[in-house]
Amino acid sequence: MDLEVESEVWNKWGDMCMSCGSCAMVCPTCYCYGIEENADLSFTQATKQRFLYSCNLVDFASVAGDHNFRPEPHIRLKYRYYHQFRGFVEAFNQSLCVGCNRCGVACLAGINPKAVIDDLNETERRGTSRSPATTSTGNPS
Numbered sequence: 001m002d003l004e005v006e007s008e009v010w011n012k013w014g015d016m017c018m019s020c021g022s023c024a025m026v027c028p029t030c031y032c033y034g035i036e037e038n039a040d041l042s043f044t045q046a047t048k049q050r051f052l053y054s055c056n057l058v059d060f061a062s063v064a065g066d067h068n069f070r071p072e073p074h075i076r077l078k079y080r081y082y083h084q085f086r087g088f089v090e091a092f093n094q095s096l097c098v099g100c101n102r103c104g105v106a107c108l109a110g111i112n113p114k115a116v117i118d119d120l121n122e123t124e125r126r127g128t129s130r131s132p133a134t135t136s137t138g139n140p141s
């Protein structure tokens with residue numbers, strides 16, 4: 001399956017996204033994580049903790065220098081869908097999504113994979129998917 005990169009559909013659903021990260025937190029296959037390091041001021045002890053994180057959260061793609069590679073919700077939403085439905089397929093020949101819709105149930109904005117992908121397919125079928133206003137930064141995989 002391929003997904004349209006330059007589509008107005010991403011803006012439409014991204015505008016509804018509140019960047020809460022709930023979709024990834026309940027997803028049985030999402031595995032993005034963050035790492036927090038804390039060092040004691042005496043430098044005799046330190047901890048490094050890995051925790052579940054979401055690529056929909058605002059600072060997921062933040063790096064040094066206060067730069068954010070995916071500053072807008074629709075870009076982060078697109079990235080998550082690309083990882084689930086395209087990048088993983090290319091790498092492992094199967095979708096990362098098992099179709100459980102746990103993300104759809106958890107999402108207070110009503111965003112779910114079936115609705116988004118149906119919208120992409122329908123918009124593509126009508127031939128109205130490309131939007132000059134759409135930015136495509138974020139390096140979806």
Ligand code: SF4
Nearest residue numbers: 027097098100101103
């Ligand atoms: S429908 Fe797919 S993306 Fe959503 S929670 Fe289930 S496996 Fe994850």
Ligand code: SF4
Nearest residue numbers: 017018020021023107
């Ligand atoms: S898609 Fe829904 S659950 Fe996921 S970050 Fe956006 S608002 Fe939250």
